[in-house]
Amino acid sequence: MALTWQARKALSIVCQDNRTSPLPANRTRDYARPVSKPAGQVEGRTAGNASLQLGVDRSSPVPLYYQLSRQLEEAIEQGKLAPGSLLGNEIDLAGRLGLSRPTVRQAIQSLVDKGLLVRRRGVGTQVVHSQVKRPLELSSLYDDLETAGQRPATHVLHNTVEPASAEVAAMLGLAEGADVHRIERLRLAHDEPMAYLRNHLPVGLLPLETADLEATGLYKLMRNASVTLHSARQSIGARAATAQEAARLSESEGAPVLTMARTTFDDMGRAVEYGSHIYRASRYSFEFQLLVRG
Amino acid sequence: MALTWQARKALSIVCQDNRTSPLPANRTRDYARPVSKPAGQVEGRTAGNASLQLGVDRSSPVPLYYQLSRQLEEAIEQGKLAPGSLLGNEIDLAGRLGLSRPTVRQAIQSLVDKGLLVRRRGVGTQVVHSQVKRPLELSSLYDDLETAGQRPATHVLHNTVEPASAEVAAMLGLAEGADVHRIERLRLAHDEPMAYLRNHLPVGLLPLETADLEATGLYKLMRNASVTLHSARQSIGARAATAQEAARLSESEGAPVLTMARTTFDDMGRAVEYGSHIYRASRYSFEFQLLVRG
DNA sequence: AAGTGGTCTAGACCACACT
């Protein structure tokens, strides 16, 4: 949508589902250690707000900056670090934890990128007053529905390989007539139809068994097949349902529906999926959070 | 929307309008310099793909990592760095430019975050096959319309201060009945109505002159008033237009409209704006790009 | 074995905000 922020700023939208993103873990660690500092469990009391326990485990395969980042994130989520409170300066924090300043900065930066912290030069690092309400509306994928306890189900209405139409070929960057999977699914929540999903995928990328498609979401299948998703172009609009669409979705003809078209690309920029979806506007909306990217 | 990506990954959506984001600039620079390396303009030929000119200006107030980042970004945009090509290893690059490896890494990382580069351990850093089509549809704000050459215009239909309703008070985190600005605007492009925008803002944050509102967008006014936008919660849906809405938007009653509700927060998490907007589905859609956040 | 990115250290100077 060219997302409506200030002209000079890029935008980032972050899904509220910010669970652990497990990094590629190192196995062991043997850097130059601080010679005279015992480090380890340190109860922060020297600076800023901190009255919380922080400490890193150098024998763990998890990167130090990531351990710290997670601890800070949890402290914020649990309210141990009050919104608006100062974190204490980076140097002290590094000293108390037995880490170097760059490592501490890396941890803090990752939380700034997530929108949990704000840094101000000359002032300090503060916890943002969280406006982190849980999503009230439903979300768009099987896994999200499942997470929200919405009892999702999928009916696979179509699952074939056929020649690509001009539109599909263009969106996937293939030659017209090239073989592609065509999948059509009806997504239900609590036994109520929510969305009609039509997807096209190039052949050879992953097996697409109807049973798998009914058991889980497409993206999870792709990830399991080691397809590394990288980016997507997406368009959200609305229109009146056709008679056929209305019948599928238990709506009446002419009822407003949300449309979403999306092409997904992998690491190397290959299009790996094109989806053209219809959602019942009466039961569905897209909810997300925007972060301004300095 | 809890954005439909893989369960374990957070999502980021980036507006395609990624113009320069001017960093707080330093004035001078006098770090320890590499002693024996003349540095400066270097034509890359030693490693990887690079046959492009890179070089940094140490007398510039612009941070070195940012200078490098911009040069690489331009090279990618202009096709001087072909999609899929390797960038050459970080150490060589640092040596050739007379920079340290962390500085080079910082430059590269910023492009990885933007989705332009991909790093693979043991392999190298590659340029992503760009799928950067310009947005085909219109965008959502005055400035975006203007950028797209859409001849935007705004009619201010309402601009008062009045007590907050329960809904508005809740969204802005104020007490019910507290004074708030209420603004209603009709947004046109090429003299055609595109959207009906209703906004509420707390008083005292910035002056809201009707003339200003007709000349530019609300976010630009807020930025000019030194309101530092930080994040927003947003919901996109659809429904049938009421008779009144249809009349305002030159649609017929019952026509599908896109709805967007958004609360915007500043650095400290204060709600600075609540908007409840209606877009003509026949003329408008939201277009954006998603980036998977490792 | 060689080459890459991923992580980490121990310093340093600078710009900015506050008192």
Place this chain on the structure above:
DNA sequence: GTGTGGTCTAGACCACTTC
């Protein structure tokens, strides 16, 4: 002036990928 984050250096060891 003092304290903060912003930037930068010159090293180091590690894990992963490819040959």
